[in-house]
Structures are given as C-alpha cells and as structure tokens.
Amino acid sequence: AQKVTQAQTEISVVEKEDVTLDCVYETRDTTYYLFWYKQPPSGELVFLIRRNSFDEQNEISGRYSWNFQKSTSSFNFTITASQVVDSAVYFCALSEVDSGGSNYKLTFGKGTLLTVNP
Amino acid sequence: NAGVTQTPKFRILKIGQSMTLQCTQDMNHNYMYWYRQDPGMGLKLIYYSVGAGITDKGEVPNGYNVSRSTTEDFPLRLELAAPSQTSVYFCASSSRAMRSYEQYFGPGTRLTVT
Numbered sequence: 094a095q096k097v098t099q100a101q102t103e104i105s106v107v108e109k110e111d112v113t114l115d116c117v118y119e120t121r122d123t124t125y126y127l128f129w130y131k132q133p134p135s136g137e138l139v140f141l142i143r144r145n146s147f148d149e150q151n152e153i154s155g156r157y158s159w160n161f162q163k164s165t166s167s168f169n170f171t172i173t174a175s176q177v178v179d180s181a182v183y184f185c186a187l188s189e190v191d192s193g194g195s196n197y198k199l200t201f202g203k204g205t206l207l208t209v210n211p
Numbered sequence: 212n213a214g215v216t217q218t219p220k221f222r223i224l225k226i227g228q229s230m231t232l233q234c235t236q237d238m239n240h241n242y243m244y245w246y247r248q249d250p251g252m253g254l255k256l257i258y259y260s261v262g263a264g265i266t267d268k269g270e271v272p273n274g275y276n277v278s279r280s281t282t283e284d285f286p287l288r289l290e291l292a293a294p295s296q297t298s299v300y301f302c303a304s305s306s307r308a309m310r311s312y313e314q315y316f317g318p319g320t321r322l323t324v325t
Contacts, residue, residue, distance in 0.1 A: 138316040203253040
C-alpha cells in the first residue's frame, strides 16, 4: 500500500534560517511521481513541484530546493533564508498507478506546519 | 482560465440535512477528485472520476455521492449530514494528456454540521 510519512508535525524557525521538511514514502510501483504542495493560512493548495521516479537530479527554484533519494525513499524540501511568507502547511504526495498504468491518484502525507517568525 | 471553482465557500448544515457541493473546472481535465481535510490529518480522497460518466470510491466515501455528467462538473452530494462530516472539502483536477498528474485544487468549501 502507498504511504507518505511527514514525521515533522510542526517546525518553527526565525526568519533567514534554512529549514528542511522531510518526506519518506513507500510504494511498490516502479514508476511514480512525487509532489510538494503548499497550503498558506488562506487555505488554498498550491502545487510546488513534481518529480518522477526516474529523475533523481536535485532541483533548485530560487530559495526552494528538493532532494530526491530513491535509496532512502525520501523527497526532502529545503527552504533557504526563510521568510515570514513561507509560513504554511506543506504536504508531500505520492502518485499511485492504476490498473491502466496511469499515475493519477495521489496519497498525501499529513503535512508539516512551518512557522517562520520575524 | 478560472481553473477549479467551488461553491459555496462556507456552509452550515443541521444534522440530517442534505446539500450539494459544486465543482467546475475549465481546463478540460479528464480526472477530478473530491477530498476532505480534517485538522492535522492531511487530505483524504472521497471520490474520484477518470472521465464523464465514470466515478469510483476513494478512501472515505461513506455518506457521500458523486456524479460526472460532463467533463467540467463534478458535484459532491451529502445526504443526511452528520457532525462527522464537518470538514473542509477540496475539489481537484488533473490532466491525462499532460501525463504530469499534478492536481490543481479549488479554493475549498468549509462545511459545519451542527
């Protein structure tokens, strides 16, 4: 069965600190996708990034970076020089392959609440 | 594009009442989903649809029904509302054509059953 674990329920940092959000997953699929979503206090869910299981290159987008390691089944998310606007709940998600070979269903972790204090 | 829209934004129901949460997407996405989000519990899939006329149960379907008569619309019906259905409901869609599978979410409906 699919499973996504975000062991950190809450993290609190001071502005300009770096912070890493952990995500560990379990799947039997050989082809899968991993995602990160952001849910700011306003409540909407915002897509941040997608990685497929064949691409283990790390990715950087501005202050955000992602570290995908198949060997440890982890897909961690780092925010460099955090800002107050980064305060949000962050969800990691894993796709599931259906009988037709499509990866359209997602399993979400329970989320990590990040609070960045000024 | 408006993306995924949901109505209403807020609703208070009395126990035993029924209602329909509306969801519409204008991105011509094949797949649509309904989730509920309870505090500290992440998102749980209620129902999903892979195309017009096709729906299937997710992890927590009891107490809900769906239909998908068009590509754009995916309403969620609550029959005989119960306090356990107090939650925030999100509708989402994704595209088979893109083969990227990221889901795009509506703004959510906050439902309270008292």
